[in-house]
Amino acid sequence: MATPSKSPALQQTLGTVQLWGIAVGLVISGEYFGWSFGWASAGTLGFTVTSLFIAAMYTCFIFSFTELTTSIPHAGGPFAYSKRAFGPIGGYFAGAATLIEFVFAPPAIALAIGAYLNVQFPALDPKVAAVGAYLVFMTLNIVGVQIAATFELAVTLLAIFELLVFMGVVSPGFSLANFTKGGWSGADGFSMAAIPGMFAAIPFAIWFFLAIEGVAMAAEEAKDPKRSIPIAYIAGILTLVLLAVGVMVFAGGAGDWTKLANINDPLPQAMKLIVGENSNWLHMLVWLGLFGLIASFHGIILGYSRQIFALAREAYLPSYFAKIHPRFNTPHRAILAGGVIGIAAIFSDELIKIGGQTLTANIVTMSVFGAILMYIISMLSLFKLRRTEPNMVRPFRAPFYPILPAFALLGACVCMVTMIYFNPLVFGLFVGFLAVGLVYFLLTKGQRQAALPGVAA
Template identity: 45%
Template sequence: MSDPQLKKVLGPVMLWGLGVGYVISGMYFGWNLGLAEGGTLGLAIATVFIIAMYLTFTFSYTEMACAIPKAGGAFEYANRGLGKQLGFVAGITQNIEFVFAPPAIAAAIGAYLNLLYPSIDYLTFAIGAYVIFTSMNILGVKLAASFELVITVLAVVELLIFAGVTLPEIKFSNLEHNALPNGVSGIFAAIPFAIWFFLAIEGIANVAEETINPQRNVLIGFGSAILTLVVLCVITFLSAVGVAGWETIVYPPGSVEPSDSPLPLAIAQVIDSSHILYKLLIGVGLLGLIASFHGIILAGGRATFEFGRVGYAPPMLGKVHSRFKTPANALVANMVVGVIALFTGKTGEIITIACFGAICLYIISMISFFALRRKEPDLVRPFKVPLYPLFPMTALVIASVCLVAMMYYNPKIALVFASLVGLSYLYFLLFLGKDKKAKL
């Protein structure tokens, strides 16, 4: 009996929409919390290193995605390059990233809508978002990707409008003010929030199996998405901080609690809150959150599906819906875990757990890259990373430094993450069928 197969319907434009959409909420919220840790200069330095990591990682990852276009992404590459045990670890870190990022974004969506409708609890909105967008993903990947493309384009346009309003008003004195409040240590403490700018871009690889001519289109999708995101990151950072200093986009007036809405706080320094552009930013900003929420649900469903398909998770997770040809069971399972995480109310901690999953995924992926180059030199690689071995080694070194820094500044969350991986690995060792163990 052949493995369940996903339907090939995605082209390069939809891949760009997915890649940018996975990430774009990171421009709208979350990153400004890194300013409280490192100030303008501390977060800027951390972001420069993270951009270098993502650029070199993305092009290295693209080589593997084009050569091995499977829904499991990093899990497939590690499984093939490093063996089934490290393949399992890569897969579980990927699943942690894609399962724990959506509840953090859902909480932001719920909090935003709660401001508009305070009589309705934010959890109601957050859970409603889960049900709606999980259902949309079950109905078909083309429908999901088309929707993602539309709201991503709107979210990008809104960021450009925001920059157009604020950039003429920036002053370099605002960028220089209290630029490194916590010294060098603030740079390392800001790393998770710099990662949040780009978290989940690698999700493009998880839809490679549903891509028309993946050997060509995955490269176009990855390359165009990461370049778009780097430009948006730079202009959003400079235009938001430059209008009145970093404190104004971290702390609302009269509050000592950090805000999840840095862009409205920034644009309020330039135009009145009754202005149509201010209202437009608020409205389309919600679409930025929805784009990432919906997109990561899509990618996460594929990662969990592949885990089930190869027998590393309950087989029911590896089933394809008979009518819609989508990983419906995996999508529903991820939603259940996400909703449970929502009820903890620990949004910041959930973000950091997702970042731990991402960084570990990047490290294992780059080790897998070198292993595949050595073990399978004749593997057909439609795209080869430029400046080999500099690019993958740069990504590996920066990711490793990030992991150490995150463990140092977040020891309790690191322990929670390690427990999740450790318990999952124990399950892998104890409960896999003998036929799987025999292949180890």
């Protein structure tokens, strides 16, 4: 459905390199923290198998998702694709899932920023630092997308450089024996008993790549989305796969990897095992490591704000959030709304710290539930649109169709089933959020009909 001419519009200012910076920057914090929680259940070798499966799923997904993004460049991303394929109810579920993914990822990253700063300033409360990060980067996103994207590219390049430095510094102490010891859920040899731990580690393998699809929400602001988005996506996923494998292997081989599981700052702690606590290398890693966290945090704020904006513009959320700042041409109200929810999540220990996991682990899992549901709906949308709209202009077509999107869909379904099994309480909370949103969606049908006359609501 075309956006009505009177709807608020975003400016087309982003180039290919900036979109690549957003693609990698959205995700790169996943190389710095979050993934090591997977070692707690799967071990290093078990988690490697899980991660390779997830990397294959994401690669197939991105090659398929790019077809939708270039065919329907819309700030709503998956919301727009699913609405076109399955109507308003499909749009609701895809939009709500994406919103949960992008609103819950930032507080996890903000807590990691606080943990990194706490290494340098032990008296600084990580939660206070997390709130400070929200205030700074919401402001930067409001000031303008061109400034925000340029900043995103700069910190992404610095974050990549820092990951390479980390691998170089710990490499002299790398030992394959360290990496493989107890690598199958605590055992040295593989057995069937290791398989449940590998499945339980799926959310943390997904964290390596979570939110790369957020580039879709910058599609309306791309100068040439039909050309630049495929390049950004494909180069981005290749960059992230190589970095994920390198970081995981070098960190695990630096010493006793069990000391790195269930913590928010595995890379500084891994480096301590090699260079000691007072090395200048360690201080450099902590400071420069912040760039990786900032890149993702900043980029995901851009992503959630465009999702809120797009849903409000089509009356799925209150139109209040669809306003564009008169000076900066950014969806400032949407930026602030997501920030309020994220800050509330940071202080919701009793609500989100459930199932025996840390607050960060449960926030990560909640975000991943949203992502996986969105991936499933998006791949179903691709199949549906191929059948119902065979003549749609598709500047980029998913290669090896239907094999790649089918593998992505199958992988996402496997992830969803296993995540529900291992995280029933978080899943219940996830379903609760969807149900509350669905009630609002059903009660506001008249609002959408009034906002978009003649269009199914």
